[in-house]
Amino acid sequence: MKVVVLAGGVGGAKLADGIARILPPEDVTIIVNTGDDFEHLGLTICPDLDTVMYRLAGMANDETGWGRAGESWRTIDAVAALGGPDWFRLGDLDLATHLVRTNKLRAGESLTAVTQHLCQKLGIQVSVLPMSDQPAPTKIQSNDTIHPFQTWFVQEKWQPPVTKVVLPEDVRATRSVIRAFETADLVLIAPSNPFVSIDPIFNVYPIAALLEDLPQAVIAVSPIVGGQAVKGPAAKMMQELDLPHTSRAVAEYYGERIDGFVYDVQDAGSCDNLEVETRCLDTMMVTEADRVRLAQEVMQFAEEMLSN
């Protein structure tokens, strides 16, 4: 079964890793949100791509969920001493990724090609694709202020209330992304933030239309557990956007885009009578074994759905 995983950062990376550990690599494509990407200190930084790559390469920092294990901070501390910005904490090891990526982008390579290069060097065998090769910056409107995403997310610690998520117009998918959708049997929406991780992917033309038109099953895994986001601002955003901060509301938000929905055992009984098939699973992924188990159970759900 050929699987496409739509992923944002930490949660998406974890499910992607589980899937990558149980399926043949040629059957797995991870399509990653690049709406968080930004230029900082002269570098092109792609936080979600890096989180996914580091996780798949087994070099993720398990404490933070982002960045590399065994990280150090000599350069960014020296940047601060020189009066440079240090609100975005670039680790010494992580910096290497940004330097190599930026250098290759400046030389004219596409983000898709650069990501492929980095994955190859990191020993990643599944296909990891940025959702687009064009810049596609997500912005956060908070009342009268429009924040660049990382300003809101990191510098402001996602505290300014979200009035609207502003996605760019006219962003196009790459051929690789379109081909992945066209050949997929199953699309998994990872437990990532629906508004700032997954919507930016749907916003890339023609991804939403492909999902609608093509016959694959689409299964989303809820990022909300017990009314809270496992990590990050998803639940807070739901409240600010006048949605209940529940798994059920996530399923309803995805609406006709999905055919199946996975939600956590902590919310057992909360997703009855939805218009999609549902499966109640332990979705918490703390260890590698958790990631593998959840991936197996999600795949079993998918196989049952597809055989009906």
Added chain:
Amino acid sequence: MKVVVLAGGVGGAKLADGIARILPPEDVTIIVNTGDDFEHLGLTICPDLDTVMYRLAGMANDETGWGRAGESWRTIDAVAALGGPDWFRLGDLDLATHLVRTNKLRAGESLTAVTQHLCQKLGIQVSVLPMSDQPAPTKIQSNDTIHPFQTWFVQEKWQPPVTKVVLPEDVRATRSVIRAFETADLVLIAPSNPFVSIDPIFNVYPIAALLEDLPQAVIAVSPIVGGQAVKGPAAKMMQELDLPHTSRAVAEYYGERIDGFVYDVQDAGSCDNLEVETRCLDTMMVTEADRVRLAQEVMQFAEEMLSN
């Protein structure tokens, strides 16, 4: 006495530091070669400016002569692991300088302004000026091949023989540089490589004309000691350019540009009957005390010259 020091890298930085330690900071301007500057890994790297700044800030690496003391190499090793170039060894601390500089240049600041900012943050009180705000890349012709400077100097370890040093046309000095020359009583040419550290400064319009027209004394300190360069390719280049690799040949190379010449005690007697005034001194600068002593002795020579 207002002093301008023309400096390249290691030797120039050492004499500049000696001068900075004995004169009031408002009387000292260091004009630094930027012909070695290059874009690498998406960063604007200014090796001679950095060598001078780190030395003046008391954070120079005494073992290498370049870079920062207590340096580490985590990022560049990770760059190599990702297939990026590591022939130019960027240290973790040093990287901060390149990141802050590149970021400010991209934001539209001049190299002069960025250097002033960095010096302020590093606690440097004398004025450090790049010779120009324009890129002014030195190239090295070796038979039929023209090498970018750092390719020849670092990647090729200055081994390809030098047929010609190729300097760019139409590079202009900044107002700050011109004003420094116009108000100087003394110009010191530091013991830097005449061909690739000092000639690039003379090549910046109208520096050569200013030196010729203005009444200041110009004193050069020889970078050659006992027929060898203290550091770097100066002696090798002299041979390849069909010059004797001697202090005397350095004085003759500078010719009418200089009024006084300082050479090392190891070469005592070798610079008699030159058309400029000479002073034989111990020019080796291993310790801070050496730098101060040589600066004092050079200044004494200058005062004697100027009082005649």
